[in-house]
Amino acid sequence: MNSKKPFWEKPLDQLDAGEWEALCDGCGRCCLHKAEDADTRHIYGTNIACRLLDRETARCTDYPNRKRHVPDCLQLTQAKVGEVTWLPDSCAYRLRHEGHPLPEWHYLVCGDPEAVHAAGASIRGWTVAEEDAGDIEDHLAPDPL
Numbered sequence: 523m524n525s526k527k528p529f530w531e532k533p534l535d536q537l538d539a540g541e542w543e544a545l546c547d548g549c550g551r552c553c554l555h556k557a558e559d560a561d562t563r564h565i566y567g568t569n570i571a572c573r574l575l576d577r578e579t580a581r582c583t584d585y586p587n588r589k590r591h592v593p594d595c596l597q598l599t600q601a602k603v604g605e606v607t608w609l610p611d612s613c614a615y616r617l618r619h620e621g622h623p624l625p626e627w628h629y630l631v632c633g634d635p636e637a638v639h640a641a642g643a644s645i646r647g648w649t650v651a652e653e654d655a656g657d658i659e660d661h662l663a664p665d666p667l
C-alpha cells in the first residue's frame with residue numbers, strides 16, 4: 523500500500539537519489555548566510571545571498587561545482603537533515619523528516635515551480651548580494667530566515 527504513495531509522501535529513507543534531489547522546493551532559503559554567536563552558539567539569519575545564488579530564480583548557478591566555490595555549502599543528506607537546526611520551517615526535507623506533508627505550494631503537489639515564489643516562501647525579492655551587503659551585522663535577523 524505504501525508503494526502507491528507518491529515519493530514525497532514516503533519516509534525519507536525510502537527515497538532514491540533522484541527523488542531526494544527532487545524533493546527540494548527551490549526556495550533558496552538555505553543559501554542565505556547565517557552568523558553564529560561564538561559565546562551562545564545561537565545562529566542568526568541574514569538576507570545576504572550566497573555568491574552562487576541567483577536571487578531571482580532562487581537556484582544555485584553552479585550546483586555541480588558548488589563545493590569548489592563555496593566549500594562550506596551544506597550537502598544535505600538523510601543523516602544530516604535532523605541535525606541542521608537552521609533549516610527553515612518550510613524546508614521540504616525538514617517537513618518530511620518531521621512527518622509533515624508538503625505545503626500546497628510545493629511544485630510536486632501543485633505542479634507549478636513558480637508557486638513557491640508566489641506564496642512568498644522563497645528568497646525572491648528581499649535578499650542582497652554578498653558583494654553589496656557590507657557588514658553582516660547590519661543584516662542579522664533573530665533566527666534563520
Ligand code: SF4
Pocket residue numbers: 545546547548549550551552553598609610612613614615
Ligand atoms: S531550504 Fe530546503 S527546500 Fe528550500 S532550497 Fe534549501 S534544501 Fe531546498
Ligand code: SF4
Pocket residue numbers: 552553554572573574575576581582583584585588589592595596
Ligand atoms: S553554493 Fe549554491 S547550493 Fe551552496 S549555498 Fe551557495 S547557492 Fe546554495
